[in-house]
């Protein structure tokens with residue numbers, strides 16, 4: 001092994017257990033925090049799910065504020081509204097409760113409240129290392145892994161751009177990871193968020209920035225997610241599958257936060273920004289084709305993954321095992337009923353018209369530069385085209 005230089009960051013505390021959310025007041029107490037603002041989405045409030053977080057806090061006699069105006073694919077305008085609510089009260093921490101969208105909103109609020117200005121001022125490669133107050137993250141999807149990453153993804157509404165914001169200011173102080181909160185996640189969202197975490201682990205593992213610790217976490221995450229994603233999709237109350245998916249999502253988050261994501265995420269964010277496809281679903285649409293394109297850059301690594309998660313036999317050659325990974329991902333998409341962009345309702349002319357802009361935005365995010373095979377802008381346009389035609393041709 002060559003001399004290693006590694007910079008590994010994670011939350012100071014991660015409480016992982018079924019029912020762990022009941023201990024949220026103890027977690028705050030450990031850090032001397034008493035005045036939380038819970039950041040969540042309107043569904044969590046309407047459905048009553050947010051009570052899982054608020055009840056134990058109120059039982060501990062804490063006064064709790066709630067900001068529940070977060071939106072899927074959080075926007076800079078919502079973050080600004082959140083900061084205004086934060087300034088009205090005397091809060092000492094933020095609790096992000098929900099999927100990646102509310103957690104990312106809470107993180108972005110902490111960053112914007114610390115430095116002021118506009119969310120786009122913090123776009124990577126800027127080091128968004130300062131947060132005005134600590135964030136405690138409680139994920140209810142399995143998932144983005146946002147509870148333990150140093151990233152937040154915020155849409156610039158004026159420019160239709162999903163911005164990656166990176167730095168220690170986006171890293172939660174603590175994560176409370178309770179798979180029981182995911183029993184109510186609908187099948188479609190279970191599939192999409194599950195593929196998101198599988199993509200995090202795979203991209204972390206093949207990334208040029210992989211390191212021994214991210215490798216161990218990525219492989220462990222994939223071994224948890226691959227055999228359980230179909231079960232969680234079909235049987236929402238299967239405790240073993242939900243637990244494995246949640247742990248897998250968290251491990252994958254730690255892995256990519258300390259390695260990186262790569263071309264799939266680079267190309268996925270613009271699809272989300274322009275066509276409002278849920279994040280995990282646009283990853284799924286891209287994953288087989290982008291993996292096929294990337295194989296020559298890291299064939300042995302892709303082969304290791306395929307063998308590790310049972311898509312290939314231990315006796316398969318690297319070339320055969322890597323090819324089986326692509327086939328396995330195509331089968332997974334079929335089993336999880338992942339629509340093509342056209343089945344999702346996107347018009348071909350709109351897709352074609354945005355391809356060059358999406359390729360430029362993908363490259364500008366920096367993520368494609370971490371891919372084992374780094375594409376040119378023309379190659380990215382070709383891949384967007386392939387995802388359109390290849391996907392329709394295969395059906």
Ligand SMILES: NC(=O)c1ccc[n+]([C@@H]2O[C@H](COP(=O)([O-])OP(=O)(O)OC[C@H]3O[C@@H](n4cnc5c(N)ncnc54)[C@H](O)[C@@H]3O)[C@@H](O)[C@H]2O)c1
Pocket residue numbers: 041043044049071072073074098099100101102104140141143144145146149150151152153181182183184185186189193196279280
């Ligand atoms: N910060 C990071 O490191 C990171 C990593 C990957 C993705 N992201 C971002 O996270 C966002 C996506 O997050 P997400 O995929 O978790 O989706 P989400 O937070 O947008 O939630 C999707 C839907 O699921 C619902 N939901 C959430 N939990 C539920 C539950 N327990 N029961 C029933 N319904 C539930 C929500 O109300 C919402 O309607 C995107 O903006 C993406 O870019 C961030």
Ligand SMILES: [Fe+2]
Pocket residue numbers: 144196197200265279
């Ligand atoms: Fe993701």
